[in-house]
Amino acid sequence: MLSNKTRVEILKWLKKPEENFPPHQDIDHFDDGVCVGYIQDKAGLSQSTISTYLNSMQNADLLIPTRHGKWTYYKRNEKVINEYLERLTKEL
Amino acid sequence: MLSNKTRVEILKWLKKPEENFPPHQDIDHFDDGVCVGYIQDKAGLSQSTISTYLNSMQNADLLIPTRHGKWTYYKRNEKVINEYLERLTKEL
DNA sequence: AAAACATATCTATGTTTCTCGATATGTAAA
DNA sequence: TTTACATATCGAGAAACATAGATATGTTTT
Numbered sequence: 538m539l540s541n542k543t544r545v546e547i548l549k550w551l552k553k554p555e556e557n558f559p560p561h562q563d564i565d566h567f568d569d570g571v572c573v574g575y576i577q578d579k580a581g582l583s584q585s586t587i588s589t590y591l592n593s594m595q596n597a598d599l600l601i602p603t604r605h606g607k608w609t610y611y612k613r614n615e616k617v618i619n620e621y622l623e624r625l626t627k628e629l
Numbered sequence: 630m631l632s633n634k635t636r637v638e639i640l641k642w643l644k645k646p647e648e649n650f651p652p653h654q655d656i657d658h659f660d661d662g663v664c665v666g667y668i669q670d671k672a673g674l675s676q677s678t679i680s681t682y683l684n685s686m687q688n689a690d691l692l693i694p695t696r697h698g699k700w701t702y703y704k705r706n707e708k709v710i711n712e713y714l715e716r717l718t719k720e721l
Numbered sequence: 722a723a724a725a726c727a728t729a730t731c732t733a734t735g736t737t738t739c740t741c742g743a744t745a746t747g748t749a750a751a
Numbered sequence: 752t753t754t755a756c757a758t759a760t761c762g763a764g765a766a767a768c769a770t771a772g773a774t775a776t777g778t779t780t781t
Contacts, residue, residue: 539632539721540631540632540738541738541739543739545721548721549720549721572757572758573757573758573759574757574758582739582740582741583740583741583742584741584757584758584759585740585741585742585743585758585759585760585761586739586740586741587758588757588758588759588760589739589740589759589760591758592759592760604747604748604758606748606749606757607747607748607749607756607757607758608748608757608758609757609758609759618721622717622718622721625714625717626714626718628641629631629637629640629641629710629714632768633768633769635769664727664728665727665728665729666727666728674769674770674771675770675771675772676727676728676729676771677728677729677730677731677770677771677772677773678769678770678771679728680727680728680729680730681729681730681769681770682769683728684729684730696728696777696778698727698778698779699726699727699728699777699778699779700727700728700778701727701728701729
């Protein structure tokens with residue numbers, strides 16, 4: 538999962554949404570993360586590719602999706618990400 | 630590089646050679662790591678595959694090779710491995 | 722110097738991953 | 752209740768990776 542440059546970048550971007558994405562129009566915070574379109578623009582890959590990536594990261598429990606109207610927002614699952622890093626650091 | 634199960638396993642095995650490999654015949658320590666043949670036996674993959682893996686990990690600076698007679702021993706490059714883990718923990 | 726042995730490299734094939742365009746689905750606006 | 756929009760899913764081709772067998776290289780033993 539974390540063997541892909543773009544997916545890792547996305548995780549990093551979502552660490553500080555205010556610094557990496559423009560403000561959303563319908564909501565004035567990043568509490569639920571960032572919408573797919575913004576992530577797509579930033580990554581420069583096709584809509585389907587990004588959607589697939591985000592979906593796979595959600596399946597891996599690295600991201601948490603929230604639907605707001607027609608938009609889907611994705612945010613990091615800090616707990617799982619930290620657990621992964623800790624385990625890796627311990628075992629590797 | 631660390632996206633491959635076998636390669637990650639090898640790194641883990643080399644963390645504690647005494648526990649994971651039989652003693653070498655020509656030398657009585659693991660100071661320079663473990664010879665290719667033992668790693669191959671443990672991994673259960675072909676000689677060429679393991680040799681290729683070890684070589685690629687050496688190129689990535691994760692392993693340090695030492696030649697003793699006709700054997701090549703590989704050990705972990707702790708410095709680089711730790712730096713990688715620290716950077717990942719900081720950035721991810 | 723030849724034979725034996727450990728490892729490295731080459732070549733090839735099957736499998737997985739990346740990536741896209743096309744299409745489907747779900748939601749909101751007209 | 753169509754139409755428009757955001758995202759998801761499907762199907763396919765190209766690229767990268769995994770892996771093995773054959774062969775080459777380097778080292779030791781005979």
